[in-house]
Amino acid sequence: MLQGWFAEATFQRDDVGRAAGEERIVLRDAKDGLVEYDDTDEIVRMREELRRYNEVIAGAFIDIPVLDEPRVDDVPTDHHHQRTRRFFSRSDWGLNGRFYGGW
Numbered sequence: 003m004l005q006g007w008f009a010e011a012t013f014q015r016d017d018v019g020r021a022a023g024e025e026r027i028v029l030r031d032a033k034d035g036l037v038e039y040d041d042t043d044e045i046v047r048m049r050e051e052l053r054r055y056n057e058v059i060a061g062a063f064i065d066i067p068v069l070d071e072p073r074v075d076d077v078p079t080d081h082h083h084q085r086t087r088r089f090f091s092r093s094d095w096g097l098n099g100r101f102y103g104g105w
């Protein structure tokens with residue numbers, strides 16, 4: 003049934019975006035589950051920094067004119083993959099803090 007609905011859908015890929023207010027700072031436990039946390043001044047600062055970075059990237063047009071498809075080594079380069087998030091591991095703000103997303 004769901005497949006039939008999508009087959010008849012009139013929206014395009016560009017009509018679907020990211021969730022408003024999507025969390026940019028993610029704390030994971032040892033099993034990659036999400037951990038709830040309270041904001042600190044440092045977390046608020048990191049979140050604002052990522053918000054500003056994502057805003058710049060969202061307003062930019064980045065293109066590689068020699069590509070037939072918007073991919074480089076199986077990494078998508080279209081505007082649906084511009085949001086960057088920051089992930090910390092093992093319930094520890096001192097571990098990793100790796101950036102994912104964007105280009």
